[in-house]
Amino acid sequence: MTYNIKAQNVSVFYKDFKALDDISVSLEGNKIIGMIGRNGAGKTTFLSLLAAFRDVSRGVLEANQEKIFENPKVMQDVFLVYDSNNKDLDYTVQSMLDHVKKFRPYYDEEYAMHLVERFKLPLKKSVKKLSKGMQSAVNAAIGLASRAPVTIFDEVYLGMDAPTRSIFYKELLEDQTNHPRMIILSTHLVSEMDHLFDEIVIIDQGELLLHEDYDTLINRGVEITGAAESVDHFVNGKEILNEEKLGGTKAVMVYETLTEQEQAEARQQGLDLQPISLQDLFIHLTGGES
Numbered sequence: 001m002t003y004n005i006k007a008q009n010v011s012v013f014y015k016d017f018k019a020l021d022d023i024s025v026s027l028e029g030n031k032i033i034g035m036i037g038r039n040g041a042g043k044t045t046f047l048s049l050l051a052a053f054r055d056v057s058r059g060v061l062e063a064n065q066e067k068i069f070e071n072p073k074v075m076q077d078v079f080l081v082y083d084s085n086n087k088d089l090d091y092t093v094q095s096m097l098d099h100v101k102k103f104r105p106y107y108d109e110e111y112a113m114h115l116v117e118r119f120k121l122p123l124k125k126s127v128k129k130l131s132k133g134m135q136s137a138v139n140a141a142i143g144l145a146s147r148a149p150v151t152i153f154d155e156v157y158l159g160m161d162a163p164t165r166s167i168f169y170k171e172l173l174e175d176q177t178n179h180p181r182m183i184i185l186s187t188h189l190v191s192e193m194d195h196l197f198d199e200i201v202i203i204d205q206g207e208l209l210l211h212e213d214y215d216t217l218i219n220r221g222v223e224i225t226g227a228a229e230s231v232d233h234f235v236n237g238k239e240i241l242n243e244e245k246l247g248g249t250k251a252v253m254v255y256e257t258l259t260e261q262e263q264a265e266a267r268q269q270g271l272d273l274q275p276i277s278l279q280d281l282f283i284h285l286t287g288g289e290s
């Protein structure tokens with residue numbers, strides 16, 4: 001089952017605070033979508049709408065042309081895995097997996113056991129007694145093994161060490177290839193996770209800043225370095241994201257796809273052109289380091 005999610009002019013208010021402001025976006029097909037945004041931008045609020053944890057205050061939110069909120073079919077197919085606080089849960093890892101199996105129709109027990117091994121999870125231990133990183137690994141395993149057509153991981157890596165995160169990324173990529181589905185990853189680890197993304201959504205202060213194919217977005221950012229005067233002349237009229245000057249040399253990040261002719265001209269003038277990482281684009285498109 002392939003899902004298309006469509007938000008039209010969606011807003012969410014917490015009392016009189018507008019957490020999401022008139023968001024319109026279409027998420028389509030079996031892609032891995034990176035959702036990024038600064039703290040408090042509204043990512044979790046948006047993702048909780050997709051999982052029907054709450055309803056929109058204004059606008060329309062649909063999955064395959066059906067309203068999401070209070071829709072049992074969609075709720076079964078959309079799984080939001082988040083950094084849950086398990087400290088009051090008196091379940092063992094095994095009983096938690098058994099519990100999930102009952103509610104998730106695409107759950108694959110064999111794959112769950114493979115993940116238990118990969119993450120070295122102790123099946124008989126109480127979840128609340130696991131370390132933070134291991135609890136996150138349990139959540140990651142549950143999310144992957146459930147194979148929900150729309151699987152959402154909201155900062156699910158918290159507390160995981162680097163090798164465990166690496167296992168998570170590898171498993172996610174491999175399992176999405178073998179069992180294509182829409183996976184949405186909300187993260188602050190932009191540079192570490194950017195290799196996973198087919199598409200990027202950036203939410204900024206409750207608004208949709210952009211939704212782009214990863215390659216298109218990356219091609220739009222370029223850093224031009226060279227003699228300050230030549231750089232200034234070249235970037236004149238272009239959208240500048242950031243400038244840094246060191247002596248007579250200048251490095252300027254622009255947000256624009258350069259034509260082949262422009263690239264050739266730049267090189268003729270002795271300018272160096274380098275792509276900008278998603279992390280740098282994100283930092284500068286959302287207001288830099290201020």
Ligand SMILES: Nc1ncnc2c1ncn2[C@@H]1O[C@H](COP(=O)(O)OP(=O)(O)OP(=O)(O)O)[C@@H](O)[C@H]1O
Nearest residue numbers: 014015017019037038039040041042043044045046
């Ligand atoms: N239940 C709530 N009541 C009131 N305000 C809330 C509530 N939940 C979230 N907010 C506010 O809505 C805004 C968006 O919060 P949200 O958790 O969606 O952001 P986020 O992008 O997920 O942030 P972070 O990256 O820090 O986790 C924030 O200003 C937050 O304080």
